[in-house]
Amino acid sequence: MKGYEAGAQVCLRVWGISLEEALPILDAKGYPRGEHTGQTMPEQGRVLSDVVFQISHPEWRAVAKIAFNYLAHVAGANFALLPSFNEVRRYIRHDDRPESRLVKYAPPVHVERQSKGRALLAHFVTVERHGDSVIGQVSLLCRFRYAVLLSRGGLTLDFPLQSGHIFDLEGRKVVPISPPPLQ
Secondary structure, three states: OOOOOOOOOOOOOOOOOOHHHHHHHHHHOOOOOOOOOOOOOOOOOOOOOOOOOOOOHHHHHHHHHHHHHHHHHHHOHHHHOOHHHHHHHHHHHHOOOOOOOOEEEEOOOOOEOOOOOOEOOEEEEEEEEEOOEEEEEEEEOOOEEEEEEEEOOOOOOOOOOEEEEEEEOOOOEEEEOOOOOOO
């Protein structure tokens, strides 16, 4: 196995299949079969866990880049190169942080899968005009949603700017959507 010294003892934990099903798969992939020391059965039902992490500038810059790239895709590179977008572009490229944040957390939007009545496992990205500003939204797994201020204002548009797409991970489809309202 890569990353381990020859003869090192490695503990493997397998979910979703039995040990009897897992061993031939591991053998076929070249994992050496060691001594089986025990097996723990998980409790039935959901396993609850707390994950604590801090979202900061590296993640916000990545989210801003996703929204900005989507803007360039739907409105064109020449539009995205306008001076009105210099502030967000400097933040993305050089970590030049403005006095007020360009990326803010927004409450997630619950999207249900129509046929199954359960939450959709998907990402979405949108851009739209708000007055003379441009706002992007990025949602990851429909659990985290961020609003990105792409342009603070002073932008005159001679075309409607409102676009969005949802990326259905289970159905493996990309579908156009209208941007959900920001609260």
